[in-house]
Amino acid sequence: MATVELKGIGKVYEGGVRAVQDVNLAVADGEFVVLVGPSGCGKSTTLRMVAGLEEITEGSLTIDGRLVNDVPPRDRDIAMVFQNYALYPHMSVRQNLSFGLERRRSYGSAIRRLVDSGYRAKARGEDGEIAARVADAAQTLGITPYLDRKPRALSGGQRQRVAVGRALVRDPKVFLFDEPLSNLDAKLRMETRTELKALHRQTRATMMYVTHDQEEAMTLGDRLVVMKDGVVQQCADPVTIYERPANRFVASFVGTPTMNFIEGEVRGDTFRAPSVELRMDPTGPRVSGPVVLGIRPDRLRPAGAGTGRLRAQLRVLEHLGDRVDLALMLDCGTPLVCRTAPGAHLREGEPIDLDLDPADLHFFAADEQGLRLA
């Protein structure tokens, strides 16, 4: 197992298009780091630079203390699971698993095998070793029954396992995953997510994982790297990301439904917007001037008439069984979403009072960057 360190990593394509800028990240041994962000944010490019599939144009990359900027993929001791699995369609599952190992044999010369009996014995030993590792990996992933099938005879989930198995069997220093679940249906995606998490617990391997799905990122990652436009926005554990997003982008990207934002102004200990006036937590952050107030939908609570801190119009009510999402609108026209427990007193088209805990308020700068204030 190993550490991976990215220092000032950047990617500029021929023609001057910049895909990634100044990524600094130290992945600890056994850590599961998830790169997450909307499409085109540079997360895949970063991962591919770690894999060696993309040339690193700026900065340095070290794996286990060794600078590998110019080391070809095969010599970086990494394994990668691709979005489309990239299984060799003409090989059986067994061959797919062993292909990488075969390429790394110490006793790989077919000619010496023929003429040198000592060499032949060692090569046979190695054959057995490879077979054992393939069997092991297959056992772990539960794909032993399919070992002699071709990939086209497998379901999407099974192919996905084979793709993981191909990485697992190599026992590399670092596992790289490039959106490995995005080709699966929702149910299978959830199951596989759990299995991947378990696999990480079991192997304690260093893993870097790319996804655009924030939920997947939150559930899988020990640490999340949220990226946008080639720049790292925040790098922290899931709880911190959720509770203390570094800026408005991170705040809106993480969490479902998306965080509510209200533009307004803080004067003294009061936040004012055209139709809102909120007393702030006196022990909370000290801010003043124009701000954007953020509040997660699940921190808004419907309150009895006349008792809430906010008053809004209930426009649409979405039942989700265990909860309801309320699409609301403030008098000033700002939309809000509230997630709450189902209740009989809610009627579409009627005003509703909302209550909240001042400690749950997030404040962001009102400028373009929208940095978290205090």
Add this chain to the structure above:
Amino acid sequence: MPGQRTTLGQLLRKALGLVALLAVVWAFARVGVREFSRDPQGESGGAAPITLTVMHWSGDAGQREDDIVEGALAQFERQNPGLRVQRINPGDAASFYTKLQTMMAAGTPPDAFYIGSERLAAFATMGLLEPLQPFVDADLAALTPPADAVRLDDYFQATVDAYRYDGSITGRGELYGIPKDFTTVGFYYNIDLFRRAGVPLPADDWSWDDYVAAARAIGALEGCTGSEFVTWPPMLRAYLGTEGLDIVGESFDDLRLDEPEVFAAFDRLRSWRHDERGTLTSGKSKIAEGSTVFLTGTVGMAGPFGRWVVPSYRNIPSSAEGGFDWDFAPLPRGTRLPDMPQSNTVLSAAWAMSSRAEHPQETWKLIRALVSPETQAQLSRLGLAVPTLREVARSDAFIDPTAPPRNDQAFLDAALVASVQAWPATSKFEPLFKSRLDAGLKTGNIPLRQAITEFENDWALESSSPLASGDFEPVDWVLWRNLAALGVVALLASVAFVVVRGRGASFTRAEERAGLALVSPWLVGFAIFMAFPIGLSLVLSFSRWNGASSLASAQWVGLGNYAQLIGHDDRFLTSLRVTAFYVLLAVPLGQAFALAAALLMNVPSRAIGFFRAAWYLPSVLAGVGVSVLWRWVFDGDAGLLNTVLAPVLALVGLTPPDWFGRDAGTFGPPAFALQSLWMVGGSMMIYLAGLKGIPQDLYEAAAIDGAKGWRRFRSVTLPMLSPVIFFNGIMAIIGSFQVFTQAFVMTGGGPGDLTRFYVLYVYNQAFEFYEMGYASALAWMLLVVVLVLTVAVMWGSKRFVHYEGMS
């Protein structure tokens, strides 16, 4: 504004559509007007002009011969109001015969046409020619014979005899053509080289001893060769004739090739060429073959040729202008016996009348005009041939002291001692004879004795074939027509049934009907241009049909053609072997080459578009022109390839192969395979598309797995490309079995049958031997061979072809 732009675009589209529609209407209207304005025969009374059709070829004189015939016809039309003449000239003699044959088969032969004496027996046997003696006699018996009545006594006797055929032998019997011009043969010689070698110029009564002495003396000069001696069958027979010999006796049942005198004469010729250095040309050069070698100025004599080379030789600058002087000498006298008399042979062309001519009297009038002294004199001035009318031949129209050769008189004198060469009615004799004797005499690939024996076997096999001698019932065309009609009716009925009684909602049926209506033009085209010919060729493959007389003359031989080609046709097996050899080389080599090229073309580069176009370019060039160029690459003596190979191979003591000459058995098909590599552009493009279709992440996975270079190619590229390789391979196999153009242009199947590819043999059978039925059987046999092979490849490749089939 977008609205405006759309309107403009729509307007443009409508305008273009309208133009296209108008063009179609105009084209149909034009054809319609032309067709309907024609006077239906007989309907508009006696005033309607009669249209006669004449067909001729133009040799080396090209346009000028055209003009002369055109002029003669114009004059004829002026003198005969009410008669119109339509002239057809398909080009050279080969195209002429193909066209003639097609027209005859269609039942619309031209009324009057050229014919060479060598084809007379074949055409007369098929009943395509009208006997002309009655017309000649009627003219002379008339109270006042027409001014241009044909008086056969005025012609060189041998030229007239050449168009007589009695059903088995040419030279006697019914008269089928009025000769328009002729030639006798001999050698053209380079006066300057004779002077340099210090040998006397040929006299008119020179002998083969004089000939070979001169050839040896000139061959001893630096860089010179004594003589070119062509081994065309008529010339070989002319050569034997000087010794009082021939390859056959009275008929073609009694070959005389085994007689010691005949063999000795041939062996003398072989020995001059192959046992001596410099006496005769090597017989292997393809660049300068036949008459053109003389133009180089390094060959003492060239022949035996007739008069036809004179127009091109007249372009040789005289000695004073830096070229050389030349003249003509008739065939040397024989030396087998003391005081052998002079002998020569007559080659000629005549005007013949179709037996299906609708207006024989008018056609005869036309023929009279075309062989008139005036026309003959005009044609004679072209220098290509000798007038058949003795008066004209002796006039200054032929004897022209101002232009070489000086010895014009020799052509005429030779005519007096010349005889007619008879050829059998089957046109197979000559090609068989040529292909075998070439191997013995020209290339020296096999001993002369063996060549002769092989020819005798071929001919015996041919003459004893049940197909050649048997009497067969005519094909029951009524039956086949009814069967075909039945098939069509059944097909239409089933279509109608589907349309009328089809299940499903009415809109589905409407959709079906619309679909059928939309594909119907293609269906009609397919039925007429594909299904019908395919079906006809299948029926024909069970019949014997010469392709020149109407289909009604076809005879039903059942499986005879197939039995013949499997059991009695060595050339079938030879051509199959030659073709298989070619396919075996051309397909794997070509595919490897195309794949390699595609890999190169897959490299991202700014100039790649240029290179792709450059590689593809040869595939769009005309096959014939390209083949002519390739002849220069593979020429044994002076070809580009051998010029490069010779010094390299010399280092290890080898000489480069004579690709299409002596070594054609081993190197001919490989040479064609090499040439085919030039044409891989099409396959390359398909491979390139296949390469582009391989998912990039497979290569990335391979990079991470540690496969690169050859391993990556073997483990990723090749398997992922296997469906494309399979497709290209099958196409290449089918295409290679059909190789034709290159061989047709570059070697004609020779020497012997060493490069006779299958389709070339089919062509020979159909268009040279007039065996359409047999050729059809050959074609179907090829289909079977290719089909079996394709199925075998499909079956055998299952394990190696991986269709991706991934989601």
